[in-house]
Amino acid sequence: MPDVTISHLSKKFAATTVLHDIDLTIRDGEFFTLLGPSGCGKSTTLSCVAGLERPTTGSIAVGDRTMVDTAARTFVPPEGRNLGMVFQSYALWPHMTVAQNLALPLRIRKVDRRRQATLIGEALDKVGLAGMRDR
Incomplete structure (x- = not known):
């Protein structure tokens, strides 16, 4: 993924400012974590990036x-x-398998089924969940 650059990012909800002039760059290939107490703006920042x-x-x-x-x-x-964004409180369809949940956005984008299987397998391998595919 290319660099993600956030400049002077602020977010207000009514009279409450929850993000205050955030500047950061996440470099291509960098492993990056937002860490902080509840309410500090982690999810709001990610929601702004995701749109x-x-x-x-x-x-x-x-x-x-x-x-x-x-x-x-x-x-x-x-x-x-x-x-893509993975939500803090899981936003999965409980009646579908892990693989089916991962396939949903790929199906919406009309990705070929064989390519879907490859992408899902790679994603599950990366996070050590290959054995959970059919759960």
Whole structure:
């Protein structure tokens, strides 16, 4: 994945500012963790990157593609970002297997079934969950 660059990111909910002028760059291939107490803005930051929340100010770019620039009134909706997000409280369909849950966004994107199987296998291997595929 290309570098993710967040500049001067702020987010307000009514009169409460939950993100205060955040600047960070996550380099291509870097392992990055947001760590902090409940309510410090971790999920809000990720939701802004994914396009689930609109920042009040700032910009977010992935590689050379600007996803958000409040000054220029640029906002790419979530479906146009080619990003995925795993939610803190699992957002899985309980009637589907792990593999079926992972296949859902790939099916929506019309990825070939053989390619889906490859991508799902690689993702599960990366996180040590290959044995949970059919659970």
